[in-house]
Amino acid sequence: MVQNSGVEFQIVKYLENKLTIEELTQLLTKLGISPIELVRIKEPIWISKYKNQHLSDSEIIEAMAENPILIERPVLINGEKAVIARPVEKAAAFLR
Numbered sequence: 782m783v784q785n786s787g788v789e790f791q792i793v794k795y796l797e798n799k800l801t802i803e804e805l806t807q808l809l810t811k812l813g814i815s816p817i818e819l820v821r822i823k824e825p826i827w828i829s830k831y832k833n834q835h836l837s838d839s840e841i842i843e844a845m846a847e848n849p850i851l852i853e854r855p856v857l858i859n860g861e862k863a864v865i866a867r868p869v870e871k872a873a874a875f876l877r
Contacts, residue, residue: 795849805842808856811863816841819865820851827851 793800800808809816816838820827826848836844845851855866857875866872 795852799846799849800852802842802846805845805852808858808863809842811858811861812856812865814865816845819853820845821853824848824851 805816805819809819812819820841822828822832827844830848831841831844853865853867855872857864857866857872859875862875864871864875866875
């Protein structure tokens with residue numbers, strides 16, 4: 782869908798090249814969400830290491846920086862705005 786949208790895009794493979802705490806903070810600002818909303822809470826790492834802990838936003842961001850598999854995906858960014866593109870309809874609306 783993104784490839785056929787006519788919108789230029791870049792793929793960031795953050796599983797291979799971890800995002801920094803600063804990059805994650807900027808992404809959260811663009812998304813307009815809290816850190817926990819970007820976490821894949823069903824991931825085994827989250828369940829075993831973080832679930833049921835009272836983590837601050839900073840601690841959640843640190844957890845995502847250390848374990849990028851915890852970051853929801855795909856995320857689309859356009860300038861100062863971003864969206865978690867699941868379900869696919871969110872991507873379609875974002876690309877218009």
